[in-house]
Amino acid sequence: MTARDARLHAFRSDLADARLKGEVAADRFVAGRPARISASVADVRKAPRTDAGVNTQLLFGDDILVFEHTEGWAWIQAERDGYVGYVADTVLGARDHAPTHMVTAPRTFLYPGPDLRFPVSGQLSMGSAVTVTGSAETRGTHYALLPSGQAIIAGHLRPVGEVAADYVSVAESFLGTPYLWGGASGFGIDCSGLVQLAMRMAGKNVLRDSDMQAATIGEPLDPGPDFAGLGRSDLVFWKGHVAIMIDAETMIHANGHTMLVSREGFKDAVARIDYLYGGPTGFRRP
Incomplete structure (x- = not known):
């Protein structure tokens, strides 16, 4: 068997990614189920426990593969960088909308509608991927509308595929x-x-x-x-x-x-x- 970095390949003695069959030893091999991070930030832990160390984090809109889902935890692999770990199952969502934009401000707020005077309903980090379904303007401020009905400052987004120069x-x-x-x-x-x-x-x-x-x-x-x-x-x-x-x-x-x-x-x-x-x-x- 070829040595693999467990941070980047989903394998344990009892369970492994089906793509690794013949390369690692495991009792059972499964295909990852597609899912998407639905929380603002999701801690990726070393073990399925709240007291386990955090190895990294995933952001809203990140696509993942789920290999196991049990007792409130999911064993996952991030599709973007291949990182493997455990997340709380409450952060899992469906890939029901294709992302159209990415957050470019270091931090930004979500509002229940297109008005910055509304109470904040959430927050997102730079790098989060969202689906814009419409637009609105209130008192000269432009908003992007999301499938949830929430609004985000349009100037804090750019279309997927546009990148920073430096x-x-x-x-x-x-x-x-x-x-x-x-x-x-x-x-x-x-x-x-x-x-x-x-x-x-x-x-x-x-x-x-x-x-x-x-x-x-x-x-x-x-x-x-x-x-x-x-x-x-x-x-x-x-x-x-x-x-x-x-x-x-x-x-x-x-x-x-x-x-x-x-x-x-x-x-x-x-x-x-x-x-x-x-x-x-x-x-x-x-």
């Missing part, structure tokens, strides 16, 4: 967002989640965890002995951490030092991190 600028729009281990949304995000979401908005789907990103994004880069070769958009990796270069001297990252997405001088960060985790382990140019 993923670093997308990352900079998250400045001040709280750091959250396993976070992957505008409400809380971690270092590799910031890289993944910013790149996704620029039309490039990448893997979720920093070790995966260090092995797969772009090409390896040798910045030279004084890091003089670094430039905007380059990625810097430490053990368990990643940052995005804004320019040759400054980086942006979601970090546990400030507990925010923040800018930091690159050489200052190298010195600060060194005594805890050592120096950078690699560099990539997307």
